Amino acid sequence: MTLKTLMLGACSLLAIAGTAQAQSTTLTIATVNNGDMIRMQSLTEDFTTKNPDIQLNWVTLEENVLRERVTTDVATKGGQYDVMTIGNYEVPIWAKQGWLLPLDNLGADYDADDLLPSIRSGLQMEGKLYAAPFYGESAMLMYRTDLFEKAGLTMPENPTWEFIADAARKITDRNANLSGICLRGKAGWGENMAFLTALNNSFGGRWFDENWKPQFDQPEWKESLQFYVDLMKDAGPSGASSNGFNENLTLFQQGQCGMWMDATVAASFVADPKNSTVADKVGYAIFPSKEGVDNHGNWLWSWNLAIPAGSTKAEAAQKFIGWATSKGYTELVASKESWAAVPPGTRTSLYDNAEYKKTPFAGPTFKAIQAANITKPTVKPVPYIGGQWVSIPEFQSLGTTVGQLFSAALAGQSSVDDALAQAQQVSTREMTRGGYIK
Template sequence: MTFRTLILGACSTLALAWSAQAETLTIATVNNGDMIRMQKLADDFTSKNPDIQLNWVTLEENVLRERVTTDIATKGGQYDVMTIGTYEVPIWAKQNWLLPLDNLGADYDVDDLLPAIRGGISMDGKLYAAPFYGESSMVMYRTDLMEKAGLKMPDAPTWEFIGEAARKMTDRAAGINGICLRGKAGWGENMAFLTAMSNSFGARWFDEEWKPQFDQPEWKNTLDTYVKLMNDAGPQGASSNGFNENLALFQQGKCGMWIDATVAASFVSNPKDSTVADKVGYALAPDNGLGKRGNWLWAWNLAVPAGTQKAEAAQKFIAWATGKSYAELVASKEGWANVPPGTRTSLYANPEYQKAAPFAKMTLDSINAADPTKPTVKPVPYVGVQFVAIPEFQGLGTTVGQLFSAALAGQMSVDDALKQAQDAATAAMKEGGYIQ
């Protein structure tokens, strides 16, 4: 046996030993642009933590929600880190399904998290998830098409103005839709948009006694306005379009306006990805003069399920992905405009970010304007702007989303969709013991 063979054998033995000792974290995440970027930059984490390997499970939004909900409710233990939303965190924390994040490190600076975002993912003063990015929603629009239509976008538009502008900006022959809005069914897809929109129309999911409200005129006005607007000025097949589909349409120059997550701003204004990057303006989500705008409040967060055996490694990863140093890493690789937004006060105080991100102030103003404790014009017994923070909402919201998507596709009338939504909500509230 040669010396070289001995060395190679020793190296192989060490490699096997290291591989046996290394922990593998399985991370379930959503296929949004910021998360895809996180995976590309994850070598930074593994180089600093060679005893931890990462196994990514990347899923479309609706599929992710279904998989992680099933896994955590059945204690399946498939994942060590889960990407979950502001809706799930308080409900799952109460069920003891999540571990508190009390080991993120001395330099994590929890107090730097934006109060509106931190409040939605904490319980009894403890953080149960860490925000990867936070968002509200706003209007993103083509400044050139708005000018061509002879209009000027106000900083705080009304739905009436949005309707007028969308119809004037539509040019079917040129393949330009005046407006792109979510139509894909799902409680976090079309119902996120429509629930936020309905708040500005004076609608609500339930009254103070938990009685469903889809039989009230405010919901009919909301859905009528949405369906008519999309028929007049929206893209073909809009009932299949969620966040990612509309993002692609806007980047390709096929939307005059898009009302959606503030996090999209960095993607529509990035010349690497967007053909209209230098022609994008921003405005607050629309209102109807009733005191509420159609904007939501959300964060995609990283959390540790109670069933994991790798809690220490999981919190190390979460501290890396949601800490200040990750923002600096993204800035060094992709520029400050592409740093995950909406989570830290320090980001919005950073002059480099303010200079690079023309949407920064509108994003922060939109986040601060959303109040999950008073989301509607009339009083409600629930918390949540674009969702109702009760366990039943996930299934019910998706059912209602399917009905409203069918109405948009012309498969049923608005009146039929609302009647069936009322029936489904009433049955769910009775089954849950909220009403008799």
């Protein structure tokens, strides 16, 4: 073999390698820094091994920052991200605007019919799926059974907020750095306002009346917000106005909270003995209601993967979404970690799985999700759907503004009355500007 032949062969190999590299696709994925998403990143070698022509670039952000950045990118069709992690609040609004691409090729074995109907229905428009659910949730109460036993307390089947407040104050022990209850305080429409909207629903309140008039000047908001501020002052952790889902999760896992009212997805993390010091001491109960009000304020949420219309890599993005939200991914997590660690709340088959049903939280989680009704989230009639959110485009900005006002009240920077008055004023202005109030 001549030197010339060798050189030609080497050049051919380099050309082939260069072509393969040129054909490689890199997906930029924007996601939230929640535990299930962090776990997904650690398992993506399974995907890239099966799809060697696709590489993944992760942008992992705190919840409020994620929402701000993906909203800006999708609205301008900036193309910064190929896969976005968004909620069931955004999906129908953005799909209607033409900001999302339909998911019509998730794989032959994807089995979209296995998705829980209540979750799937919020991700469709005209029969097409515009996002695939990674995990779904409602909300429930998690509590320390050992502390309840020590205090002589028994959790009722249908707890009221009056009982919860009394129990929280009884089990609080400042000397032991133990707060009776942890509740979201960090400002954001998906942070403190997710909880406070659901709390107000359970007190019989609502964001707007049938004519879109804001209701912050009504007694239900005054009662629910004052209840929350007083309870957190007496039995909540210090710096509560800075605590969102992740911060409260850490406090509960470290044994510094007697109760935590939050998303059902947290159950697998508080029951994980590798990360939770109280894993074997956790009980679960339905979202409380106010005495005399027949509404538990259950919410319904899902974190979903969607493709923005500005992406030029839709085919590869659908392959990834199909992998990450499939039955196969669930089985991968179970094999690598445990059935308790799999993403909850999206597939009927998961709640039929005998191994998963052995976890202490599978039953309460499924019950909470089934009880949620986003088409009738309030006692009084309303012109919107949503449990912990309101299904209008303006809510993202408005909810965050109101959340900042209420977080300031929690921090003692304003009174409850002042916060509510400002919330009424800004909401009335925005709803008038948006044409809702004639």
